[in-house]
Amino acid sequence: MKKHLIGMAVLAASASVTCAHAQSSVTIYGSMDAGLAYVSDVGGSSVTRLDQGTMQPDRIGFRGSEDLGGGMKAFFQLEAGFATDTGSQVNAGRLFNRYATVGLSGSLGSVTVGNMPDIVFDYAGKLSNGFQLTNFYLFHPGNLDTLANTYQFNNAVRYTSPTVKGLTFSAMAGMGEQAESSSRNRNLSAGANYANGPLRMALAYSRQNDRAAGYSGAFLSTLNLGNAATVFDSLTTWAGGVGYIVGDWRLNALYTQSEVEMPAAAGFKQRNGDLGAAWRYAPQLTLNLGYSHSRVEDARYNQFSIGNVYAFSKRTEFYVVAAYQKAGGSASLAFQNYTGASSDDKQVVTTIGLHHLF
Template sequence: MIAAAASCLSAGAFAQSSVTIYGSLDAGVAYINNLGGGSVSRLDQGTMQPDRIGFRGTEDLGGNLKANFQLEGGFYTDSGGVPNSTKLFNRYSTVGLSGDFGAVTLGHMPDVVFDYVGKLSNGFQLTNWYLFHPGNLDSLANTYQFDNAVRYTSPTVGGFQGSLMYGFGEVAGDNSNGRNVSAGATYGNGPLRAAVAYSKLNNRAAGYAGTFLTSVGLGNATTVFKSLTTYAGGIGYTLGSVRLNAAYTQVKLDMPTGLTPKQKNLDLGAAWRYATLDTINFGYGLSKLEGARWNTFSLSHVHEFSKRTQWYVQAAYQRAGGDARFAVMNGTGASGSTGVSGGQGQLVTTIGMHHSF
């Protein structure tokens, strides 16, 4: 009788909690011209969606209050390696509470620019890693996250939701060193979605942007910005079988040399579901950094075997102009980092498969 009662109590307790294991695997054969003095064919990882595995869970605490956690780490399907050997869960490592008041989340996570505006960019909407902007300085791709962060997200009221985020620098005697702040708002109503966001990161390392900075003579992989300030906005609209998106970002780079150049990026995209299981994506992107500019054009086709499995063919072409001497497409470098072409033009084509679970 005691064992039966314990079993019932245990079953009741577990019924109040849930844990989900999820992930994404993506691999394709890519051809890249004008790279390292020639062309290259290779197996690419995470082109349509980033390779990742995660754990997400909730516990019902009663009174509409829930405890939440998320652990998510990235990896490379083509090699089994990881983007950051020092962080097991490099994409998300959070715990928090949610309820009628909204949600409070603590830990390691991307900023509000990625969460709100990044999902309206060409890289996300047209499912092509190569379409994120040179160096990913605006963080529209999840390659840089806040450590030691606290985020508050409001409940959704009339389609509106807002979010504030603060990352502690945790440097004794200098509260601004390494401090990160971010904020934004999003609106959704039927076929319309819009978002604005802001982030300011102090003492951020160049990271993926190192190769890009070298190509324009502003820095290198060891560069640490005094601050990196991003303003971003985006909009999406679905009209029947056509989905449209646009995004704009402006990034102010406060360099250790005292220079303060600005990178400006514009995305325009369209996706046409011309058949039940088939979609064609069209995209155009413009990036400017002072007198340099890069125009990126893209075309892709996605066939859905199911909601979890897709086959795709993609092509992206970038042309440098103005003071820019080289194409600098995000993703053409090693392990998906920014690469520098051997000239002003570069073409990337990929045929691959994506599966989520």
């Protein structure tokens, strides 16, 4: 009798495990993009090179969920950035530098913990020219507003509300984990996103304490701001944008403002505005047009872009893009994202390439 009961228990456990597996899913996904690029002026000379991640960042990821019953799910995401042109990691010290998260979702919303981008990127960034027009060069000089998703929040906790009539709210905090100061290395972000039919709107806020200047440092070194700090005391960003689809046109407008506080030097602000349009003029062809204006104190940058995308399929695209920037005011050097500083106030970059999703 005991053997019979034990056998029944084993069968029940096996059935339970099988059921749980049937209600679980794991997806492997990614993006690879490489193109031949020409930059008119980098430090006084033109450059021809193979660029990666122009239309979308090169990455590989794992995403999964499990139905726990009662409307509750567990989920995870792991995502690593890499460079198609060299095969190297984007960040040698972090394998899953883009996402490493686990969480729970239910009728009251979701809670996510781990390493992830801030809400400025997640909500407002998707209305930027860099994202909507699928061109990495169009993110703003220095990427101070983090729209290019190069600065994730570590040790973060995020809450996202249920979506009600297209409206969603989110808030998150990245713990600094410093015993001597609760504010040191701490990151905060919040925002709201509205998506209903052809209309999308977003408003988002982010504050990062003691953030490394990183890529921004190369841009700031071209300006006379009184201090070439490698670490900011704080970086605060506000962003708001709107997108609308009408017929074969997708239109977007975005404004961001980033304020930097630096050690032993006066702070400064960067203001950016985007206007973009994507016209699908044939089933497989899309024309992208964009204009951006960036201002850092008295330094000004005007950027114009054009691109054409041919879709072989839903996953494979051939593209040709070009971007031109003109610096003005106190800015004597043009500096487009990912290209490096020009030797004068003008810079052109053109790329022809292939993008594949999997």
